[in-house]
Amino acid sequence: NAGVTQTPKFQVLKTGQSMTLQCAQDMNHNSMYWYRQDPGMGLRLIYYSASEGTTDKGEVPNGYNVSRLNKREFSLRLESAAPSQTSVYFCATQSGTGGYRARGYTFGSGTRLTVV
Amino acid sequence: EDKVVQSPLSLVVHEGDTVTLNCSYEVTNFRSLLWYKQEKKAPTFLFMLTSSGIEKKSGRLSSILDKKELFSILNITATQTGDSAVYLCAFSGGGADGLTFGKGTHLIIQP
Numbered sequence: 001n002a003g004v005t006q007t008p009k010f011q012v013l014k015t016g017q018s019m020t021l022q023c024a025q026d027m028n029h030n031s032m033y034w035y036r037q038d039p040g041m042g043l044r045l046i047y048y049s050a051s052e053g054t055t056d057k058g059e060v061p062n063g064y065n066v067s068r069l070n071k072r073e074f075s076l077r078l079e080s081a082a083p084s085q086t087s088v089y090f091c092a093t094q095s096g097t098g099g100y101r102a103r104g105y106t107f108g109s110g111t112r113l114t115v116v
Numbered sequence: 117e118d119k120v121v122q123s124p125l126s127l128v129v130h131e132g133d134t135v136t137l138n139c140s141y142e143v144t145n146f147r148s149l150l151w152y153k154q155e156k157k158a159p160t161f162l163f164m165l166t167s168s169g170i171e172k173k174s175g176r177l178s179s180i181l182d183k184k185e186l187f188s189i190l191n192i193t194a195t196q197t198g199d200s201a202v203y204l205c206a207f208s209g210g211g212a213d214g215l216t217f218g219k220g221t222h223l224i225i226q227p
């Protein structure tokens with residue numbers, strides 16, 4: 001049972017290059033999230049998908065796009081990478097059921113992205 | 117705008133000490149408050165608090181929520197070097213729109 005799998009684990013991009021971060025879950029969770037974490041900043045929500053077929057902006061969506069390909073997969077795309085997007089990116093899922101769904105969050109192991 | 121503020125931002129103590137980490141929040145639709153521990157990789161879940169005044173305990177860690185004063189504390193007693201980590205506080209509005217995190221407290225336990 002892999003849980004939440006993110007690929008790649010590390011990536012270095014040049015300014016202006018594009019790339020897609022992949023996230024896949026085998027937990028049958030409805031909701032999926034992309035967060036970024038910068039030093040001293042906690043985690044900030046980029047985009048989320050409450051259920052298959054829907055996506056919404058979070059706190060810091062500029063410069064990113066997402067695709068909820070199916071229930072299992074939620075990808076994050078940087079069309080033209082900038083140094084300000086250097087960060088650690090976490091994908092998370094949530095079961096989306098039950099009275100206190102917050103307990104059901106599961107995080108992937110992260111992608112460390114450096115834009116030079 | 118929803119806000120979660122943690123203090124202190126960093127803390128260095130000696131093994132065996134007791135530490136108290138603070139989390140205050142200003143949110144429009146509170147449902148629960150969560151504490152996570154983050155070492156090198158992904159955050160790992162510690163506690164979820166929904167009711168005021170009820171302490172949650174797990175070994176040497178405990179947490180309590182005050183919904184009237186809008187804060188929570190995380191206590192760690194008899195600290196060990198393995199407790200060194202960033203401790204994150206987050207709130208949930210109960211919907212599917214994600215957690216709002218504080219900036220974290222970086223705790224260092226010296227031998």
